[in-house]
Amino acid sequence: MDLINPAVVDLSRFQFALTALYHFMFVPLTLGLTFMLAAMETVYVVTGRQVYKDMALFWGKLFGINFALGVATGLTMEFEFGTNWSMYSRFFGDMFGTPLAIEGLMAFFMESTFVGLMFFGWDRLSKPAHLAITYLVALGSNLSALWILVANASMNVPHGAHFDPETLRMTFDSFVGVVFNPDAQAKFVHTSVAGYVAASMFVMGISAFYLLRREHRAFAARSFRMAALFGIFSTVAVITLGDVLGRLDYEHQPTKIAAIEGLWHTSKPPYEPWIVAALPNDAKQESSFEIGVPFVLTPLITHSFDTPITGMIELEDAAAPRIASGITAISALRRYEESHLGADLEVFHAHQNDMGYGLLATRHAPNQDVTAIAPEQLQSVIEQTKPDILPNVFVTFWSFRIMVFLGVFFFVLFAMASYLSLKNQLERNRLFLKLCMWSIPLPVLATEFGWITAEGGRQPWTVFERLPTFMSASTHSMSYMLFSLAGFTMLYSIFIAVELYLMFKFARLGPEAHHQHDDGADPAHLSVVAH
């Protein structure tokens, strides 16, 4: 009997989370720094001032150290769907593979080919030609993010595909539906702009370090100001698009939004508070120590004052008939697989919208076979399956809050940084400069929690309401999983140690000293970013 081993599924999930979150420690900087490099080089080409070329070269070097790990860990992601999520890849690959392949063809090829010229081509290309290359790298990395998020959005909101009983998988039927998936559009902007925030903080924090040490002052003051202004605009965009995403989740993924808000019972507008902090208990299905701000939740999520938001308990109850109908759908599908009778197909079609809920019942069915559920067992299987429709509320609730609190902090920090920089009062505010420096890792942390919110909140599905995560994993043995996990843990630990060592080393070294004489401007006399 071929059974799914839940421990292997858990290890596969753990490995994917580990490798994906690790990959995304490097991606935000790549997304943002490429555009900042392009901006610096633009100023250099327009004004001809050496300090801007120094900026592009120096930040480019740090970019390169980061980029290598982004590329290396990205390879893992491209493989991992096949190596660890075989059923998912077969079930959803017709649709999911397309944006991934387009990403390679349209974006990653361009980014990777031109990044070589960006580093090596300074002496071989004219200034405008090199600038064009830098822009192509920035465009490539951001287009790359676009297609990856299009792919990701299709897991959350599977537009543009339908299930085909002949091939037992989701069949791709609308390119437009996939690309213009509203979730994809909002997610792309939210995520890539979050990368700009991370890059701004990176440049601003390291510049603050030089200002604190009174080294490379002209260089640092210019970099700081550029980063602060880039950062404030990006933060505003991140927050705006975050709001759009919340509303989309409310429309398409009610379980996710209810878990994010810790909403066990349907809300009572308009009074319903937005819970700032609480301790959600997944087992008891209730929260303790709730602290909330009244009247905020309803307008925040629904953009109205009188629409109730369905709570998790009510969502569970609403799922019961769908689970029953799904079990009927899967049983009919299995009969059809053997009989190829039109009657079985008809039953399946009548219930196919609920088939995902039928698959969800697999783990509670005898021998993991929903077709073997006896009529007298049905009610108990449904009751056992009901809580499975919810993600882990504690994790979803808190990862969302950490992301949001950090986002608000960035807004304040960048606003102050822009103000102090434009007023030329930075060097007097040493405590503020220290705060900027220590904040360097925070945007990356916020992005990671964003991913945990989005993908943890999507559970228990890999393809929302179509394919449960439990069924998506490859059927490896425990020893295979332990082997790969041990390897990833070891390699990735070495990588991060080396990366941090090099980052610190080159950040401490600073821009090359011999260029400093080319630009004698005192930072106190800087009036605007681009002269």
Place this chain on the structure above:
Amino acid sequence: MDVYVILKLVWAGLLCVLLIGLGLMVGMDMGVGTLLRFVGRTDGERRTALNIIGPHWDGNQVWFILGGGAIFAAFPTLYATSFSVFYVVMIVLLFSMILRPVAFEYRSKVEARLWRASWDWVFLLSGFLPMFVYGAAFGNILQGVGYHFNWTGQYFQDNSFLTYLLNPFAILCGLMAVSLSVMQGGVMLMIRSENPIHDRAQYFAARAGLMAVVLFLAGGVWVRGMSGFVLEQGDPAMPANPMHGQHVSMQAGAWLHNYAAHPVLWLLPLLGVVCMLAEVALVLANRPRMAWWMGLGAWVGTIGTVAASMFPFFMPSTTSPDQSLTIWNSSASQYGLTCMLAVSLVFVPLILCYTSWCYYVMRGKVHTADIVKDTHSY
């Protein structure tokens, strides 16, 4: 012919093109990595060798990524099943692959001798292993792989990974791929380096080329007696579902049936052997630019030979032959294949253009004296 069948065939062809591009371009960089410790004795020489492919390795590597992406999009069932069935081998491949970008970027950023020497070993490992696994994978699919599907389409593995690794035919195929990659890497070094790197690269390229010819011919003889697979029944236009619709039998020597039916196919192995020999001759005659193009022919001949004998199989199953993955039962939908084809027709020519342009911009010899002075290079 049915449009869906044509699309499946076109994509099988494009997959071959990608596998050739991967072998040629990624193989070349990996060959340089494998040779690094042998062609360069001093740090300056090794940095020179690295900077010869420095501006291009990242772009070339996308052939590899795109290979994965294209299989995912065009033959999702093949991607899902092969990557999982070969799990341990794929993970080893992945570990060695992800070490490479890091090695390029980090090796020359620190002066310490131990640091650089360690990364040089990483280059050897991350050049040799992936090409070995790449070749061995072809060996394994030629012999057939143990797996079956249940009714939901979930695969289950029937053989241990050890049978794929400790397998003489797979080892032969792996070494064959490594030989081609070392030859191509040596040729690239010859084009853009001066002595002493140039002469050492010439030495290794010629020997690797001869080894490739010998292994290729030995593999051909081996396949004659090997048990191959025959698709007895299966409609090319079938819905892409590996669970039913095919009847497959196993027969000794079946991998030569296509050649017997269409003798013109013998041109493919012939092309491979002739190009490999010509490449060796051109290397010895110190004509590396022309030799490089022979490398293209060698890869076309090699991949083409395997494709011609296995057609229409991708990955036959020894334990459940009827569920063997073929071009017909593992492809994407007609709509998906059409979309991907449209995108490829726009972007593949574009990619070839800008890749060539990059090589043009970076043309010419790399001088060790310049590299040693430059702190921005690898």
